[in-house]
Amino acid sequence: NHDVTPKTHVAIVGAGIGGISTAYWLKYYLNDSVAITIYESNQIGGRLKTININGDEYEAGGSIIHEKNLYMKRFADELGLEKLNVPKALPYVMTNDGSQTLFSTLHRYIPNLFLVLWRYGLDAFRLNFWLGRKLSNFIRIYDYQDNGRIFNNVEEFLQMLDEDFSKATRTSFRKYLFEHGFSKRFIDEIGQLATLVNYDQSVDTINAFPGLVSLMAAGSTLWHVKGGNHLVPKQLLERLLKQSNVQYVNGYVKSVEEVHRIDINDQGGNVRLSYKPVNSELVHSVDYDHIVLAFPLHRDNINDFVLQSTDLFNQYDYRMQSTHSNFLSGKLNCQKYNLTNDECQRLNAIFYTKSSLPYRAVAEQLTVNTNKKSTNQSIYKIFSPEKLSSEDYKQIFDNDKFQLIQDIPWLAYPKYEYPQKLPPIQINKNIFYVNAMEWSASCMEIEAISARNIAMMLTKQLGFELKRSDKHIEF
Numbered sequence: 001n002h003d004v005t006p007k008t009h010v011a012i013v014g015a016g017i018g019g020i021s022t023a024y025w026l027k028y029y030l031n032d033s034v035a036i037t038i039y040e041s042n043q044i045g046g047r048l049k050t051i052n053i054n055g056d057e058y059e060a061g062g063s064i065i066h067e068k069n070l071y072m073k074r075f076a077d078e079l080g081l082e083k084l085n086v087p088k089a090l091p092y093v094m095t096n097d098g099s100q101t102l103f104s105t106l107h108r109y110i111p112n113l114f115l116v117l118w119r120y121g122l123d124a125f126r127l128n129f130w131l132g133r134k135l136s137n138f139i140r141i142y143d144y145q146d147n148g149r150i151f152n153n154v155e156e157f158l159q160m161l162d163e164d165f166s167k168a169t170r171t172s173f174r175k176y177l178f179e180h181g182f183s184k185r186f187i188d189e190i191g192q193l194a195t196l197v198n199y200d201q202s203v204d205t206i207n208a209f210p211g212l213v214s215l216m217a218a219g220s221t222l223w224h225v226k227g228g229n230h231l232v233p234k235q236l237l238e239r240l241l242k243q244s245n246v247q248y249v250n251g252y253v254k255s256v257e258e259v260h261r262i263d264i265n266d267q268g269g270n271v272r273l274s275y276k277p278v279n280s281e282l283v284h285s286v287d288y289d290h291i292v293l294a295f296p297l298h299r300d301n302i303n304d305f306v307l308q309s310t311d312l313f314n315q316y317d318y319r320m321q322s323t324h325s326n327f328l329s330g331k332l333n334c335q336k337y338n339l340t341n342d343e344c345q346r347l348n349a350i351f352y353t354k355s356s357l358p359y360r361a362v363a364e365q366l367t368v369n370t371n372k373k374s375t376n377q378s379i380y381k382i383f384s385p386e387k388l389s390s391e392d393y394k395q396i397f398d399n400d401k402f403q404l405i406q407d408i409p410w411l412a413y414p415k416y417e418y419p420q421k422l423p424p425i426q427i428n429k430n431i432f433y434v435n436a437m438e439w440s441a442s443c444m445e446i447e448a449i450s451a452r453n454i455a456m457m458l459t460k461q462l463g464f465e466l467k468r469s470d471k472h473i474e475f
C-alpha cells in the first residue's frame, strides 16, 4: 500500500553495489514502511565501471562474478540482464619475472589438464575437491539468510559458514596452503598468481580468506554482465526510484553524527547527515532514523568524515590497496617466451609471479557487449600497484609497438594482513557499515550478502517480522 506513511527514514551513503543492494533488501523487507535516500558524489556503480575505447566498452573495475554468486545472479535475472561466461581456455603464459616461462597453456596438442597434472601433480586434483567442499560451506549463507539468520559482525559471518574461514583470517595464505598439504611449487605459482591478480598481494602478505576467494576466482566458471557489471547497480537504482519513497541525491556527504535529543517527545531522527550537493557550496543537514555507510572507511578518508566512533577506526590502520588499470593497444613481446608467431597470435595473457615486479598481469580484453576481442586492434589491460613508466611497458610489448590509452588509478580493495582486524558492521545503534564485510574479502557478492544482513538487522530492530525468501521483489 503506497499511501502508508513510512515509519522509518534511512539514508544510504554510496551508490555502489553495496549501497544499492542495501536499498533493494530494505525495500524487500520493509516495503512502504521505509523511506530511503541514497547519496552519491561520484558515478553510480562505485568501483563497477567500464571504459570506452574506440566505441567498445571494457570492464575497468570489478570484472568477474562466480557462477555460485546467487545474489548477483538474482539481480541480473530480475533486471533481464544477460550473463556472459568468461571464456575458460584462453591461452596464457605464467612467468616469474618475464625472463622465462614457468607454465603455459599454449600447447595445441596436449590438453591443459595433462599439463597441469604434469607440473602440479595431485595438488591440482586435491585443489578442485577441496575448494568444492569449501564452496559448499560458503553457499550455506543463502539458506541461512533465507531463513532469517543474522550475523552481528564479520567474525560471526565467517564462523557460521566454516570455522576454518575464521581461522584463515589469522594466518598467511602461504602457511595456510602449506598446512593443507599443498606443495611449495603450487603455492609459489598457482596461489601467488591468484592473489596477485585478484588482490594485488602476495601469498606471504595476504591472509588466507581472501586467498581462498582468489583461488575460487581463478579456478571456476565466471561470468560478467553483458554491457558491463555497473548495469546491475545502475538499473536497480532506476527501478527503485520508481517505487514510493526512494530518492537519489547527487551530493557529497561531509559528516554523519548521532543526535542526542533531550526532550523525549522530540520525534526527530537519531542521526544527522550533512551534505553538499555537487553543484553548490551550501551544506545541508538532514536527520534520519538510520544511516547506512556504503563505501570503504580507511585511514585516508576517515578523518574527513566526522563519525563519533572514529577512535574505533583509528586504533586499527585500515588501508586500501591502490591499483592502476592500464589500458594499452600494442603487440606483446613473445620472443622472451620463445613463442612462434602463431603461438604469439593466440597468446591471451601473461601472469607474473614475482611480487616485487612493477606489474602483475597483462591480458587481452574482451568487450563487455560481445565477449570477443576488438576487431580493430588488440586492447590489453595491465594491473600494476604503481604508475608504470614507458620502460616498464617496453618489457611487455614489442619495442615501441604499444600505445597507452588510459591509466586508471583506483582504490580497488582493502590491503589485507594477518591476523586481520575486522571493522564493525553496526557502528552504533543507528549507523550501519556495509563495507565492513569487504575486510573479509572484497567482491560484489560479499557486498550483496552484507547488504541483506544489514536490511535484516534493521528490520528486526524496528520490530518487523523477517519474511522468508520468496525469490523476487516486486517492482
Ligand SMILES: CC(C)=CCC/C(C)=C/CC/C(C)=C/CSC[C@H](N)C(=O)O
Binding pocket: 061, 062, 063, 064, 065, 066, 069, 134, 135, 138, 197, 198, 199, 209, 212, 213, 214, 216, 217, 222, 442, 443, 444, 445, 446
Ligand atoms: C571462500 C569461498 C570458499 C568461496 C567464496 C565464493 C565467492 C564469494 C566467490 C567470488 C570469487 C570472485 C569472483 C572474486 C573476485 S575478487 C576481485 C576481483 N579482482 C574483481 O574483479 O572483482
